[in-house]
Amino acid sequence: xxxxxxxxxxxxxxxxxxxxxxxVSLSRGDAAADIVLLSSxxxxxxxxxxDQQAAGLILALTVSGIEAEERRLTAAGAPITMPLRExxxxxxxxxxxxxxxxxxxxxxxxxPDVAVVVDAPDAVTGAATGVSDAVDPVAEVDPVAGVDPVAGVDPVxxxxxxxxxxxxxxPVITPTDENVTASPNARMTGLAAPSRGSAELSTWTVEMAAxxxxxxxxxxxxxxxxxxxxxxxxxxxxxxxxxxxxxxxVLAPGVVRRIHAPEAAEAHVAMRAxxxxxxxxxxxxxxxPWAR
Numbered sequence: 001x002x003x004x005x006x007x008x009x010x011x012x013x014x015x016x017x018x019x020x021x022x023x024v025s026l027s028r029g030d031a032a033a034d035i036v037l038l039s040s041x042x043x044x045x046x047x048x049x050x051d052q053q054a055a056g057l058i059l060a061l062t063v064s065g066i067e068a069e070e071r072r073l074t075a076a077g078a079p080i081t082m083p084l085r086e087x088x089x090x091x092x093x094x095x096x097x098x099x100x101x102x103x104x105x106x107x108x109x110x111x112p113d114v115a116v117v118v119d120a121p122d123a124v125t126g127a128a129t130g131v132s133d134a135v136d137p138v139a140e141v142d143p144v145a146g147v148d149p150v151a152g153v154d155p156v157x158x159x160x161x162x163x164x165x166x167x168x169x170x171p172v173i174t175p176t177d178e179n180v181t182a183s184p185n186a187r188m189t190g191l192a193a194p195s196r197g198s199a200e201l202s203t204w205t206v207e208m209a210a211x212x213x214x215x216x217x218x219x220x221x222x223x224x225x226x227x228x229x230x231x232x233x234x235x236x237x238x239x240x241x242x243x244x245x246x247x248x249x250v251l252a253p254g255v256v257r258r259i260h261a262p263e264a265a266e267a268h269v270a271m272r273a274x275x276x277x278x279x280x281x282x283x284x285x286x287x288x289p290w291a292r
Contacts, residue, residue, distance in 0.1 A: 004102065010076075208266075
C-alpha cells in the first residue's frame with residue numbers, strides 16, 4: 001500500500017486525504033476520481049476479497065497536453081509500460097504501471113483539423129448539434145489532383161474530362177487491410193471516401209459480433225444504414241428499433257444514438273464525407289477515420 005501511495009503522489013500529483021492502518025485515501029483537487037488503497041488482508045474487506053490483488057485493474061484518467069505529460073513522466077523516471085499511441089478511433093493514450101500492478105492510463109481525444117462552430121441548429125429537430133454546417137473540409141479536396149494517386153482506387157476508365165486530362169471517370173475501389181478500423185465494439189471497412197476517389201460521400205461497411213454495443217454518440221451529418229446480415233438494435237433519442245437484414249434506417253444529424261448487435265450483424269453505411277462525431281459529456285469532435 002505504501003508503494004502505491006508514493007507512486008500516485010510522486011507521479012500523478014495526488015495527496016493523502018485520509019489514512020489509517022492498512023488504509024489510505026488519495027485526492028487531487030482537479031481530478032474527477034479519488035483513489036482508495038487497502039492493504040491485502042484488511043478486515044474491512046469481506047473475507048472472500050481479503051487476499052485479492054489489484055492485477056488487471058486499469059485506472060483511466062483524461063488529461064490535456066498528453067505529449068507534455070509523457071515527457072514529464074519519462075524525465076521523472078516513471079514506469080511507462082506502453083508509450084504514447086493513437087488508436088484509429090481517435091483516442092490518444094499511454095500507460096504506466098504502479099508497484100502493485102495497477103495500470104494507469106492517461107487518455108486524450110484527438111481533434112480533427114476542422115473548424116467547429118458550436119450550437120448550430122439541427123435541420124430536423126432545431127436542437128443545437130455542436131457542429132456548424134459551415135464545416136466543409138470536403139470542399140477543400142481537389143477533385144482533379146486528389147484522385148489518381150490514391151491507394152486502393154483503380155482508374156479503370158481514364159478519359160479526358162472537362163476538368164482535365166487523365167481523370168478517372170469511374171474509380172473502382174477495392175478495400176484493403178489499410179482501410180479497416182477495428183474498435184472494441186465493431187469493425188469498419190472504408191469504401192468510398194475523399195482519400196479513395198469520392199468527392200462528396202463516404203461509404204463503409206460495419207461488422208459487429210453478437211452482443212457488441214457501440215457508445216452513445218452524435219454525428220453531425222445524416223447517415224443511411226442498410227443492414228445486410230443479422231440484425232441491429234438502434235437506440236435513437238427515446239426510441240429503440242430492431243432493424244433486420246434487408247431493411248434500411250436513416251439517422252438524422254445531431255441526435256444521440258447507440259447501436260447494439262443482438263446477433264452477429266453487418267451493415268452498409270453512407271454519409272456526407274465531412275461528418276464528425278461527438279460524445280455526450282465530453283469536449284471536442286472526432287473524425288471518422290474510415291470515412292476520410
